[in-house]
Amino acid sequence: DRPKGRRVTKNRWVFDVKTDGRKKARLVAKGYSQIEGLDYDQVFSPVVRFETVRLILALAALEGMHISGLDVRNAYLYGKLDEEIYMEQPEGFKVKGQEHRVLRLLRALYGLKQAGLAWWRTLNESLKELGFTRLVSDAGIFIYKTKDGRFVLVIVYVDDALFCGKDKALVAKLKNRFMKKWECRDLGDVKEFLRMRITRKGDEIHLDQTAYLETVLQRCGMQNAKSVPTPLPAGYKPEPHTGPVDPALRSRYQTVIGSLLYIMLGTRPDICFAVTKLAQQAANPSQDHLDKALYICRYLVGTKFYALVYSGKSGQGVSACTDSDWANDPEIRRSQSGYFMKLANGVFSWLSRRQKTVALSSTEAEYMSLSDCSRQVVWVKMLLKEIDYLLGALPICSDNQGAIFIGSNPVTERRSKHIDIRYHYIRELIEEKQVELFYISTDENPADLFTKNLGRVKFLKFRGMLGLRFYESS
Structure with missing residues (x-):
């Protein structure tokens, strides 16, 4: 009873x-x-x-x-x-x-x-x-x-x-x-x-979410939309909506962004920056924000048969690239950090996010991004160590010589002495030979894809470096 x-x-x-x-x-x-x-x-x-x-x-x-x-x-x-x-x-x-x-x-x-x-x-x-x-x-x-x-x-x-x-x-x-x-x-x-399809072809493993992506496109009514070459129009920066909240618009916007987030977190690093920036407007979106979220869907229409490919014959070990876009946010002037890690010639970890504090120079922003990336590298090393893969110093590539210098040398200069102590963690990692910093030119740094809205030429160039490849299984 x-x-x-x-x-x-x-x-x-x-x-x-x-x-x-x-x-x-x-x-x-x-x-x-x-x-x-x-x-x-x-x-x-x-x-x-x-x-x-x-x-x-x-x-x-x-x-x-x-x-x-x-x-x-x-x-x-x-x-x-x-x-x-x-x-x-x-x-x-x-x-x-x-x-x-x-x-x-x-x-x-x-x-x-x-x-x-x-x-x-x-x-x-x-x-x-x-x-x-x-x-x-x-x-x-x-x-x-x-x-x-x-x-x-x-x-x-x-x-x-x-x-x-x-x-x-x-x-x-x-x-x-x-x-x-x-x-x-x-x-x-x-x-x-x-919900990730895993296909093995010889010594390659293909990872995609094509079936789920098609479901998302149907849910958004975009399955027959005309495709576009990039996730967002070149140079677009979302501006906060200061008007009253439209509950119906917000509900639809959050549904679209939530679905895109799952795709981005699973197999699509190429839409990471676009989805992350638009997700910041989820509390009070405008019609323009919704249109740009659907613009990402139009990009996915033309790339839904792309897969992350891990190649066994590549023999490529773990490596990382990092970048930042100084004062990217027009409202609060914070910078955007971005990095990714690769293994077997395909990315397995990526991040694009707004930095927690204001950087006073591009070098400081790059240094903060380097430090964030180094923490992820240490975690990967610890995980691989637990399964008996002992690695030496892992390479991290950056396109800022000043940030590399600050990380490699215990200097206290007028323009860098104020940097929060938490970001100096990377110095200890370099001294312990857990990571090693390398310079890469801006034009050759694929991490640029995670920090700013690139034009078509650069975007397509860097997308090809992530291990994303057109693939349609029978």
């Missing part, structure tokens, strides 16, 4: 059609009615980072790793609940004559605030029992090591998992042991992960 003084959680059915055509029905709890401290306490559960997935895929292309995938069926239902939670009987399954009675949940259900954490704890213990160790650098990666130096990596994102390793037999063995513990759907050689 319904307990007195206890909140009863409602539920609903959610229906979906998967990318492979399967139809799915799922009972979801309405977790928004839960009360913190009574129905749940902690809710955070880690997931693997996008850039980590791309890094492992690039490494797999270089090392010739075998990659196999699986999907845990109804994963959240395995998570055990510590709290006392009651739920109404689901629609279509109510017991006749006992509709007033409720269900006591012993296991997590999709929609509950703590469901993700409950499943994560269960999964973590399960993998530990199988001999896997969770990486410190990314809690979504687990590694199994043998005494003779072989290893298998498991990439986990909620209920999706990839098993990667050079030894195909060992990968299959560990995967089968995992599948005996949980009810899983064996996906075989990986074809898709996080």
Whole structure:
């Protein structure tokens, strides 16, 4: 019977059609009615980072790793609940004559605030029992090591998992042991992960989101739009809208920008600057901002069959490029930082963002960008070290000699003595030989793509240096 003084959680059915055509029905709890401290306490559960997935895929292309995938069926239902939670009987399954009675949940259900954490704890213990160790650098990666130096990596994102390793037999063995513990759907050689299509052609791995991109274009009504060569018109700078907020316009704008953000974060670094700049206007967009967001869609119409390509035969190791655009923001005069990292001749990590403080010179802006990039480089080194790849000093390229000089020498000059101490972190990395700075001319620096709105010629030149290539699978 319904307990007195206890909140009863409602539920609903959610229906979906998967990318492979399967139809799915799922009972979801309405977790928004839960009360913190009574129905749940902690809710955070880690997931693997996008850039980590791309890094492992690039490494797999270089090392010739075998990659196999699986999907845990109804994963959240395995998570055990510590709290006392009651739920109404689901629609279509109510017991006749006992509709007033409720269900006591012993296991997590999709929609509950703590469901993700409950499943994560269960999964973590399960993998530990199988001999896997969770990486410190990314809690979504687990590694199994043998005494003779072989290893298998498991990439986990909620209920999706990839098993990667050079030894195909060992990968299959560990995967089968995992599948005996949980009810899983064996996906075989990986074809898709996080809505990213993964295609292997010889020693190359192609990564694209063509199917999701077509869905976004249809949602925005842009599938038949005329294509354009660049994400934004040359020289365009968005200006803040000071008029009253239009709720309908804002809702549509945020829908478009949110969809573009997912594409950008997944496989399309070429739209990173454009999407980042327009996302800053999401609180109060104007019609002009919406038109420019749809302009990005027009660019994607003509490039929807582009993929990130990681080439094993390239033999290219980890490298980074960084750049900044001084006083890029016309309102608050802050600069724009941008950098990317490459492995196997394809980018796996990129960033474009407004700097947190005002830089008083272009050299200072470049120095701040160098320092931001160096922190990412150190994280990549730590992650690779955990899977037994020991690297020397990683190269970072910059197009500003002054910034390289300040980073390489402990100088305190009149024009640089005020720089925040946090940005001098790069000096320590150089002394410890974790990174090494190199000069690259502005005309040859692809990181320029992440800091400003380039014209067609430069944009197309730098886009080709990122590892993006036209590709349409059969």
